[in-house]
Amino acid sequence: MNKFEQLGLNEALLKAINDLGFETPSEVQEKAIPLLLEKDTDIVALAQTGTGKTAAFGFPLIQKIDPENRSTQALILSPTRELCLQITNEIKLYSKYIHGLNTVAVYGGASINDQARDVKRGAQIIVATPGRMQDMINRGLVNITQIDYCILDEADEMLNMGFYDDIVSILSNTPEDKSTWLFSATMPQEVARIAREFMRKPLEITVGHKNSGSSTVSHEFYLVNARDRYEALKRLADANPDIFSVVFCRTKRDTQAVAEKLIDNGYNAAALHGDLSQAQRDSVMKSFRSRQIQMLVATDVAARGIDVDNITHVINYQLPDDIETYNHRSGRTGRAGKLGTSIVITTKSEMRKISAIERTIKQKFEEKSIPSGMEICEIQLLHLANKIHDxxxxxxxxxxxxxxxxxxxxxxxxxxxxxxxxxxxxxxxxxxxxNKDISSSRSGNDRSAEDFSSAGGAVRFFINIGSRDDFDWMTLKDFLRDTLGLGRDDIFKVDVKEGFSFFNTDAAHAEEVMSVLNSMHLEGRRINVEVSKNDNTRDRRRDHNGRSNSKNDRRSDFAGRNTRDRKPPRRSDAPFREKKPKRG
Structure with missing residues (x-):
């Protein structure tokens, strides 16, 4: 039995669900659908981007709509044109076996008269962006005074984009006895205010923790000098040959500049920002979805509503001003149960932001070093060999x-x-x-790998298993630790690639690592471990978050800060606003 049958959905919806290949409801769908089918109520559903929220409200909405009544019965508001079209297409797919049910998309950048004509012909469901919807109301082209349901999708994104006044005005044109369903990834003050003013004792559904990060996303940061930020991005791209990523910048100017540099350097990249025409934006997104573009460089506003599967990395070229925006960024990867990585390229003056994010998302960052040139060459060489072989x-x-x-x-x-x-x-x-290596560190220690090797410090290993074998850095670290019988912090700096990986141990464990692992097989394939010839390690122990375990290191980190570290922050280092969620 398909598990959707247990949620109370009718035969027409179940048939469409079967066509789409859906088998198991997501957590938000499992919680929301029976509740919304059971009775007319207001709800606030908090769940991360990519958890199946469209189906969570779409299935019960379609079942409640009367297809024989051609008047507008439901309004769905979404932040961007792209998300508006995406929701419309999904609603149409879900309702394909319900004769007479029409869904119309209303958004900017297209003819308002054509959209008004489609609504007038009979649209039981309107999916709209707030700006265009307000425009149509002002012109008397749409009537939402008798709707039964109003859905606010990605409510926090709409409010972050400055649509608060439009949303308030639109809701003021709807009947008081309607049901309002608010779906949001986070619960900032503005969303709570909407819930207080326009909802009647809403029930709350929470998937995970409020404002928390997704458990399928790991978080890393790379500490560099500000002048090396682009070079760090380039090296991270080279160290991940199969990267499919969104790179976030703070301004349109930086977005365009970084994208142009990447293109000049031979990468499949493009910019996405507010100065693009709608036709240019559509072209960029089409190329990104088809993976003709591997690195999409975007501003936060332009990236609102992007819903692309299998993004491997989100790269914060510059951190945003607030934590909620970081959470939205990282939510672009690790979707549909797949693993993803959120990377921050940061400077010493921004380290306080990392700590603020950790507290809010309730997840730790792992500090990593930018790969050395020779390490990147080794990664690329082995990637090419695997590519030729396969x-x-x-x-x-x-x-x-x-x-x-x-x-x-x-x-x-x-x-x-x-x-x-x-x-x-x-x-x-x-x-x-x-080109010289660019790794920075909080201690300012720039000793070479050869120094550490001769001093008996850490040893970096190559191993011929990786993500292709269903490992990420966390599961590989656990596997190595359990196999070798080592302590929690004895395996560190784990980097997982598609067909191989790297990890570090103290030199004292090197002989055991080689003898134990080189005698093992994994699913019939012999494990091969070698000392990496490009050992770019640090001669101090770090915990699983990359932080020093040495009190002396922490003292030297503090003492090493001089007046040069206390320059006034540049615009990209603006004060970080840690928003505390308020209860609605």
């Missing part, structure tokens, strides 16, 4: 092989492999030979 051969090439064999006949197998790999690998090697 590529599917198109046998259209067979007719060309005799000529190719003739060209290559004087090369041995080893020479041929070296030349094939060098075609792609040499550009990384040539670049990083000429």
């Amino acid at each position: 590529v599917e051969v198109d046998h259209e090439i067979d007719s060309y092989l005799p000529a190719i064999y003739e060209v290559m006949k004087d090369l041995s197998k080893e020479e041929l492999i070296k030349k094939m790999v060098s075609v792609e690998f040499n550009r990384f090697l040539n670049y990083y030979k000429k």
